[in-house]
Amino acid sequence: MGNERTMVTTTPKLGKYFEAYETVRAEGLEREPVWLQQLREDGWARFSAKGFPSTHDEDWRFTNLAALAKTSFRRAIKGEFLVSPAQLEAYRVAGAACQLVFVNGHFAPELSDLGNLPEGLLVCSLAKAIDCGREGCAPEGIEQHLGRYADMSRDVFTALNTALWEDGAYLRIHRGVVLDQPIHLLYVSAGTGAEIATHPRTLIIAEDASQAAIIEDYVSLGSEAAFSNAVTELAAGQDAVISHFLIERENLASFNVSTLRIEQSRSANVDSHSILLGGGLVRNNVHPVLNGEGAECLINGLFVGEGRQHIDNYMLVEHARPHCNSRQFYNGILADHARGVFHGRIVVQKDAQKTDAKQTNRNLLLSDNARIDTKPQLEIYADDVKCTHGATIGQIDEAQLFYLRARGIAEADARNLLLYAFAAECLDRMKDATAREFAEKLIRERLRELVSAVQAATPAATQEEEKQNWEEVG
Amino acid sequence: MALLEIQDLHASVDGHEILKGVNLTINAGEVHSIMGPNGSGKSTLAAVLARRDAYQVTGGRILFNGKDLLEMDPEEAACEGVFLAFQYPVEIPGIGNAYFLRSAMNAVRKYRGEDELDAMDFLPLYKERMKLLEMDDKLMNRSVNEGFSGGEKKRNEILQLSMLEPKLAILDETDSGLDIDALRIVAQGVNAMRSPDRAFLVITHYQRLLDYIKPDFVHVLVDGKIERSGGPELALELEEKGYVRAEAEVQQALPA
Ligand SMILES: Nc1ncnc2c1ncn2[C@@H]1O[C@H](COP(=O)(O)OP(=O)(O)O)[C@@H](O)[C@H]1O
Ligand SMILES: [Mg+2]
Numbered sequence: 006m007g008n009e010r011t012m013v014t015t016t017p018k019l020g021k022y023f024e025a026y027e028t029v030r031a032e033g034l035e036r037e038p039v040w041l042q043q044l045r046e047d048g049w050a051r052f053s054a055k056g057f058p059s060t061h062d063e064d065w066r067f068t069n070l071a072a073l074a075k076t077s078f079r080r081a082i083k084g085e086f087l088v089s090p091a092q093l094e095a096y097r098v099a100g101a102a103c104q105l106v107f108v109n110g111h112f113a114p115e116l117s118d119l120g121n122l123p124e125g126l127l128v129c130s131l132a133k134a135i136d137c138g139r140e141g142c143a144p145e146g147i148e149q150h151l152g153r154y155a156d157m158s159r160d161v162f163t164a165l166n167t168a169l170w171e172d173g174a175y176l177r178i179h180r181g182v183v184l185d186q187p188i189h190l191l192y193v194s195a196g197t198g199a200e201i202a203t204h205p206r207t208l209i210i211a212e213d214a215s216q217a218a219i220i221e222d223y224v225s226l227g228s229e230a231a232f233s234n235a236v237t238e239l240a241a242g243q244d245a246v247i248s249h250f251l252i253e254r255e256n257l258a259s260f261n262v263s264t265l266r267i268e269q270s271r272s273a274n275v276d277s278h279s280i281l282l283g284g285g286l287v288r289n290n291v292h293p294v295l296n297g298e299g300a301e302c303l304i305n306g307l308f309v310g311e312g313r314q315h316i317d318n319y320m321l322v323e324h325a326r327p328h329c330n331s332r333q334f335y336n337g338i339l340a341d342h343a344r345g346v347f348h349g350r351i352v353v354q355k356d357a358q359k360t361d362a363k364q365t366n367r368n369l370l371l372s373d374n375a376r377i378d379t380k381p382q383l384e385i386y387a388d389d390v391k392c393t394h395g396a397t398i399g400q401i402d403e404a405q406l407f408y409l410r411a412r413g414i415a416e417a418d419a420r421n422l423l424l425y426a427f428a429a430e431c432l433d434r435m436k437d438a439t440a441r442e443f444a445e446k447l448i449r450e451r452l453r454e455l456v457s458a459v460q461a462a463t464p465a466a467t468q469e470e471e472k473q474n475w476e477e478v479g
Numbered sequence: 480m481a482l483l484e485i486q487d488l489h490a491s492v493d494g495h496e497i498l499k500g501v502n503l504t505i506n507a508g509e510v511h512s513i514m515g516p517n518g519s520g521k522s523t524l525a526a527v528l529a530r531r532d533a534y535q536v537t538g539g540r541i542l543f544n545g546k547d548l549l550e551m552d553p554e555e556a557a558c559e560g561v562f563l564a565f566q567y568p569v570e571i572p573g574i575g576n577a578y579f580l581r582s583a584m585n586a587v588r589k590y591r592g593e594d595e596l597d598a599m600d601f602l603p604l605y606k607e608r609m610k611l612l613e614m615d616d617k618l619m620n621r622s623v624n625e626g627f628s629g630g631e632k633k634r635n636e637i638l639q640l641s642m643l644e645p646k647l648a649i650l651d652e653t654d655s656g657l658d659i660d661a662l663r664i665v666a667q668g669v670n671a672m673r674s675p676d677r678a679f680l681v682i683t684h685y686q687r688l689l690d691y692i693k694p695d696f697v698h699v700l701v702d703g704k705i706e707r708s709g710g711p712e713l714a715l716e717l718e719e720k721g722y723v724r725a726e727a728e729v730q731q732a733l734p735a
Contacts, residue, residue, distance in 0.1 A: 403533070408569040408623075411529050412583035412639065413557035413590065422582070426573025426622075 019056060025080035025169050025202070036136055044152045048167030055161045067346040067378045068288060068317040073260050078202030078232045080169070081109030086195045088226065090116055093191070096224050100439040102186035103128060105174050108193045109231075110203030112172045125182035126217075131175040131208055147175070151208055154238045155266040160290070162262045166236040170206035173235075178215040180242075187218035187250070187440045194224070194231035194255060202232040209249075213242035213270075218437035222252040223261060223284075230258040230285070237265045241273035243297065248276040248437050254283040254447065257312055264290040271297030271326075278435055279306035280444050281316050282451045292321045295329035295357075304333040307431040309451055310343030310375075311458055317346040320364075324357035324390075333364040336430055338452075339375035340459050349394060350382040357387050364394040369401065369427055371459055421456045428452060480545055482507045482678050483528075483647055489538035490527050496537070497523045499703035505647070508675040512689055513682045514714060515700035516722045521682045522566055524700070525651045528680075529563040530556045544646065557583075558590035560646030564636035564653050566682075571623040577605060579623050580639055587643060608641050612668050629656040637668040648672065649680045654688035666691030686718035 026049050033042050057074045058065040088108050093116055097104060105128060106116040112130035122128060135147060157164040174190045192205050209219060223233055233255065241247050253261055261284040267275050277291050293302045308316040322331045337345040347366040368377045381394040401423050409419035428448050435441040483505040490498040497520045505511050513521055526534045528541070530553040541548040548556060571579070585595040609616065612634045624632050633653050640648050650669070654662055669679070669692050681692055689697075689711065697713040698705045701722070707713065 404569045405571050407529075407531050407553060408565070408571065409579070409583075410553035411531075411557055411563055411565075412579075412643065413554050413586040414583055415554050415586060416552070418582070418586070419554075422574055422579075423571070426571065429573055 019053065021077045021079045022052070022165065022169065022202070028080060029169055029171060038135065038148070040148055041135065041151075045168050048157055048164045048169075051157050051164035052161050052168055055164075058161060064319065064348070067344075067348075068286070068315065070286075073232065073286060076200055076230065076232070078200050081111065081196070081199075081201045081203055083111040085109075086197065088113065088116060088193060088195050092226055093193070096191055096193075096222070098187065098189045098220060098222075098439065098443045100186055100442075101189040101220070102184060104189040104191055105130075106191045106193060107172060107174075107205060108195055109201055110171050110173075110192075110205050123182070123184065125179035126184060127175070127177040127179075128188060129175055130172050131206060132172040134175045146177070146210060147208065150210055150238060150240050151206075152238075154240065154268045154294070155236050155264060156292075160264065162234050162288075163236050163264055166204040166206060166234050166264075169202075170204040170236070173206035173208070175207075176209045176217075176219065178211045178217045178245075180212040181214045182212075183215070184217040187220050187248075187437055189220045189222060192221070192223050192233065192235065193226060194233060194259065195226040196229050196231060197227060198229055200230055200232075202234065205233065205235040207235070207237040209237065209239040209247075211239070211241045211245040211247045214244045215242065216246040218248040218250070218440050220250040220252060220440055220443070223255050223263075225255040225259055228256050228258060230260065231255070232260040233262070235261075235263040237263070239265065239267045239275065241267065241269045241275050243270045244272045245270070246274045248278065248435070248440065250440050250444065251277070251279045251281075251289065252444070252447065253279075253281045253287055253289070256283065257285045257314060259284045260286045262288045262290075265292065267291075267293035267302065269293060269295050269297060269300040269302060272299040273297060274301045276303040276305065276434070276436065278431065278440075278444070279308075279318070280431070280447060281306070281308040281318075282447060284316070285314060287314070287316045289316070289318045290321070291319075292323070293331070294323040294325055295331065296325045298326045299328050300326065301330040302332070303434060304331065304335075305431050305434045306335040307337075307428055307448065308335070308345055309338045309428070309448075309455060310345055311340040311455055312343065313341070314343045316343070317348070319346075319348045319350075321350045321352065322362060324351070324353045324360040324362060326356060327358045327360070329357065329360055331362045333366075334431065334434065335366045336427060337366070337368040337377055338371065338424060338428060338455070339368065339377060340371040340455055342372075342374045344375070345377045347377070347379040347396070348382065349380070351384070351392055351394075353385045353387050353390050353392065355386045358389045360387060360390040360392070362390070362392045366396040367427075368396070368398045369424070370398060371401070417456055417460050420460075421452060424452050424456065425449065481505060481542075482544060484542040485539070486541070487539040488524075488527065488536065488541065490523060490534050490536050492523065492534055497703055498527070500539070501700075501703070501705055503698065503705065505678045505680065507646070507678055509696065510673070510679040510681060510692065510694045511696045511698065512694040512714065513680065513698050513700050514684070514686075514717055514722075517684070519700045520703045521700055522651055525563055525566075525649050525680075525682060528556075528561060528647075528649055529553060554586065557643075557645075558587050562640055562643055562645035562648045564633075564640055564648065564650045566651040566655070568624050568632040568636055570625045570627075572625050574623050575620055576623050576635070577602070577619045580605065580642055583639070584642060605642065608638055611641075611671070612638055613664050614638065630658070630661040633657060633665060634661070634668075637665050641668060641672060644672075644677075646676065647678050647680065649682070651682045652684060653681075654683055654685065662688065663691060686714040689714045
């Protein structure tokens, strides 16, 4: 317990997290299996030893966490804020197979809609699944997967989540089961003036040859600052075809750190789509490991920032086996003083011959004060691989804008059309129609707001297109 | 009242004066052609008329339908009835060709206080016009001009012209890069649009186009000024003698 003492003396702001840990651990001692208690303890040891990273840490160079570290976020007590079904009306996904709702990290069965679930699909609260497992009616396999992929030693947020998580979704899609409609996981921040931290933990086990789409959606009901520190582990079995959607649309005072760790078996095909529209400080970690021959992944994203939003995308694509294929496409739109980061790291291990990895990051800056830092990072230990990356930074194209206006389309509408066209590139890569329509609607609404805000703030800006372009093959 | 009245127009780009006192009057129903060597300012004149803001007007005035054109934004000019068929149509990835044109038509209709067209009203007309211009149906849902051949882009401009029904259509070298069949189709499209209340300003390098679109007046623009004006026979003369000789003769004919 030496770690805890060190923590309290050196970084007093971790105190609330310590209180939360004490509570969660005490409850865990009563009802959690030993392996999980151990996992929590390891997580806490790791987090309390390291604390929040500073910008000296290479992985956090462009993102300052001072505001997060100095806020005393406390644990949410189950049921302390009441949420009515009517409040969630606006957050349903039309056509979803089911919706699981979590309020401040706690499962809310009364707000959830489990619909008519098909055979061969298990969807429930992770805490409940583990609790139930203790009494012998176990949904098998949680122990083999939970905490086995997400890397606590590298990432303190994963360590913190592992120590403090109280609930999240557990999905198991059985062998060969094909779902027609997406599963919607809604994580709601609801508080009245309280600064609350939640650590949702999601586990998705997609067995061999299964097929599904999952939407993980973060929203806030009020305007107070909240901290969501989410970790999702997705294990895709052989030939599984899975689409994962992350939607971040919390209020602009929120902190959101999310980590999606994907483990892919032979020929598994996984798409990760991140649509980041809200949140004040957002860190989006996507970390697939292509750990079976012939696996393929698509890392697709759009981030839109205005005001002082800060959106940091950290991609780590690990090729561990031969003949795998990865594609990264991230588009960013930044207005006002918004800042974006795209860190695209590709690691090709020694055995991963015939790797084909590609990365593209395109950015539109709508104001002189907006900023993007884009950083490719290739670490290649195999010799027969194809890796390319490229990034562009520019403004709205003046010739395109004039063409639209010369046909009678008002400037604001023309800008909106061009922004939408740029943003919509990510939609074309989404295979699940229901999820795509949902994403499309959110993007349209967000851009409409953005254009009217930008229009109100600045008269027509005619800036020289500044382009930075590089393409490298190695 | 003339439809378009350009008086002593001076315009520059990046501080370089390109138009150096252009005078031109166009009445409804007329077809005017502007010819002239490369770099003489033809596209600049077209861009100023379409109100592109990279082109600064440093002197003179333009009345369109009695209104001050220089006070208008590009979208306002378009809604008032100015249409520019671009010399180099712009590609716009991600915006569908049909969707774009319907948005443009609705913007113009809204400006005129007319009801918006829904897809059901729009599509049959759009398809019919595409057919007249012998355009492939598949271009309908492609992004604006993206991956179009040179000829397809020019036809797409004429398609927009025929749907938007402007008062003044400016064609900037619409003929360049077209083979003779495409030229004929494009010219037919334009001729079908001729009417007593619509005027055309046809910018071209070659007299060839004027075999198909018969102008009422021909003007020669040289170094930012209209050096000569005449009837259709002037185009033939220019074709025979070339711009340089024709100009030299004009210079000689001028009193010292
Ligand atoms: N955007 C621009 N920036 C600088 N110079 C330009 C620009 N556009 C045109 N020019 C110059 O203006 C002159 C006239 O060009 P333009 O109007 O395109 O001529 P034309 O259409 O008759 O060939 C040329 O010398 C050209 O180089
Ligand atoms: Mg020209």
